[in-house]
Amino acid sequence: MSGRGGGRPRGRGRGRGHGRSRAERSPSPPTPSSSSSEMDVEPDVLFEFILVLKGDPRGIQRLPDSFAEYVAGDDRPRTMHLREASCGYYRWIVDAIYDARGKMYLNIGWEKFARHHSLEAGFILLFSYFGDRDMSVKVFDERRCRRDYHDDSTDEEDD
Numbered sequence: 001m002s003g004r005g006g007g008r009p010r011g012r013g014r015g016r017g018h019g020r021s022r023a024e025r026s027p028s029p030p031t032p033s034s035s036s037s038e039m040d041v042e043p044d045v046l047f048e049f050i051l052v053l054k055g056d057p058r059g060i061q062r063l064p065d066s067f068a069e070y071v072a073g074d075d076r077p078r079t080m081h082l083r084e085a086s087c088g089y090y091r092w093i094v095d096a097i098y099d100a101r102g103k104m105y106l107n108i109g110w111e112k113f114a115r116h117h118s119l120e121a122g123f124i125l126l127f128s129y130f131g132d133r134d135m136s137v138k139v140f141d142e143r144r145c146r147r148d149y150h151d152d153s154t155d156e157e158d159d
Contacts, residue, residue: 043130043131043134044130045128045129045130046070046129046130046131047067047070047071047128047129048126048127048128048129049063049064049066049067049126049127050124050125050126050127051063051064051124051125051127052122052123052124052125053119053120053121053122053123053124053125054121055121056121057114057119057120057121057123058110058111058114058115058119059111060097060105060106060107060110061105061106061110062103062104062105063096063104063105063106063127065102065103065104067104067127067129068098068102068103068104069102070129071104071129072102072104076096076098076104077096077133078095078096078097079093079094079095079096079109079133080093080094080096080106080133080135081093081094081133081134081135082094082113082135082136082137083134083135083136083137084117084136084137084138084139084149085126085128085136085137085138086136087149091134092109092112092113092116093109094106094107094108094109094110094113095107095108095109095110117139117147117149119139120141120142122141122142123139123140123141123142124139124140124144125137125138125139125140126138126140
């Protein structure tokens with residue numbers, strides 16, 4: 001068995017869509033999702049990218065230009081909803097800002113997400129975008145091993 005422990009099987013969507021998103025501004029701590037069963041089936045992934053954390057992992061983070069172009073359309077999203085992959089309970093609302101050249105950055109709310117997940121320089125993050133500002137994040141540490149932030153074990157396994 002792998003070092004990550006047991007858990008639910010993780011589905012992977014494929015393909016590209018052309019969805020547009022609406023902007024919303026309300027940075028805040030994580031919020032419980034409306035239904036714990038909504039993550040039983042992972043939605044189709046519309047866009048994926050990797051971000052290698054350099055410098056201060058809690059500072060503003062620039063997202064790839066191709067992703068910024070993909071989500072921009074007519075309405076640039078002003079927030080993104082992040083969650084740890086395979087954990088649909090909390091969503092972290094993070095401000096998305098843009099510079100004059102259209103470069104996209106994660107700003108307010110990112111520091112709390114980074115602190116909660118103990119992110120460090122050298123970590124690799126795999127972002128999966130599902131549309132409507134919804135993204136999941138898989139975190140890989142300096143050993144290139146995926147970090148698991150919730151315990152799937154039961155009391156029986158602890159004995």
